[in-house]
Amino acid sequence: MFKDITLGQYYQTDSLLHRLDPRVKIVGTLVYIISLFVVDTFAGYFVCLLFLAAMICLSNVPVGYIVRGMRAILILLLITMSFNLFLTPGEVLVRIGFLKITREGLIFSLKMAIRLSLLVIGSSLMTLTTTPNQLTDAIESLLNPLKRFRVPVHEIAMMMSIALRFIPILMEETDKIMKAQIARGADFESKNLIKKMKSLVPLLVPLFISAFRRANDLAMAMEARCYRGGVGRTKMKPLIYEGRDQAAYMLLVAYFAICVLLRFLRLPFLI
């Protein structure tokens, strides 16, 4: 049931991108996503694609593995494409019954598809090359200025990392409860949606109870190990920028500058 979830999966290998400071990767992903919305021509998307391809090369993650992750959004992609294809007004190219495909619609839906695919691949590249722990560390460090406005940054990061730690444990537990219910005649296979929803209740109640019990135990175990919030805490793996991280930031600035230029130069041969 939960085998298909590939969200935030980490691909273990050694590469330049894996070793990069996670803060650079988060900032880089944000810059990359913004750049996808800055450029609006096919040439612009080509630049983004080149950048992405270079990053994939640096990541040592097999291209097939990344593309396979795209299957999850295939339906979403097809729906957005068809809506844009058929519903954009403009110069009619083909007419099938009451449906019409316009020139503008065709271009727009193509751009949309490219943009969406690049966006998903780009952001999944970040999670593929960064462990969840590094991600939470980086988020804590990047959000640090917000502490001045009394945002509990450390607590948020700690919550995220504990949540990630408990995902596999709770999944295992769900599986166990499900098997126990099936052994007593529960029906989880029903195709009927309402029946399916109803069968989830006896699954969720014990799951929630056990999750609360675990939370209680964990809180006590953390207190027993002197946890008292972020104040006065040291780090086992502090984040320190190195030469390659600075180089990466420079590269990002250059990349973004190119994207902005492409948008505002409005060269006549670009569509």
Place this chain on the structure above:
Amino acid sequence: MIKISRLIHDYIQRDEEGNPSGTIRALDDISLDVEPGQFIAILGHNGSGKSTLAKHLNALLFPTEGAVWVNGLDTRDQNLIWDIRQTAGMVFQNPDNQIIGQVVEEDVGFGPENMGVPTQEIWNRVEESLKAVGMYEYRKKSPNRLSGGQKQRVSIAGVIAMHPRCIVMDEPTAMLDPSGRADVINAAMTLNREEGITIILITHYMEEAIRADRIFVMDEGKVAMQGTPREIFSRVEEMQALHLDVPQVTLLAHTLRQRGLSIPEGILTREELAEALLGGN
């Protein structure tokens, strides 16, 4: 190391609206002393108050009456809580609910991080603690991939990394298979013998208790019996009256003795029984 004087702990019962409706006396007038470096076992059936007692040693619960001193520190003093928790580490029953890190080494580093130990020193402590429990080669693994016994040894390493004087283990082997159980107890024994760390082991496996220096048997919130393993396990009927078993060998020897064989009481191991039987001939 630990001194408990006339300790009483009441749990407050609440009705459905959350109003206090009565109290349950979980610990009733307990006094005991633990010398530094001892290996102590606490036995007792479910609900005898042994977990409640354990939580007092770590300032997770506070006395209703009486007092607990850990290495001379009074647990009633709120300012000393963190020193006490550092002095007396705690290992709980369920390994999954006490491992915080997603990588073994990060979990072991959690305690020292909380104490504000400098980064380089944390790495030293993590290395030495993982080596002490024989889990060093698993340091980069995810805790989810380890067996129960391995997870529990990681939990122990997480406590050792805080350099405690005493480790309280609250049924650390209850959820483990026999080989995991042996690994955990051996790790605890090694720490006790080689590092001189005081160990307080709460268990209901009698085989684990026979290696202790001293045993406390709890019943209904009171210390019902105390003494060396040999003293405790030679009182077979008393133990059975408290719904506790004695080791199988001890029981066998006891039954043989009742049937008229001349062997001593309080036999704890198979070797001792064999020797006694051969000596009798």
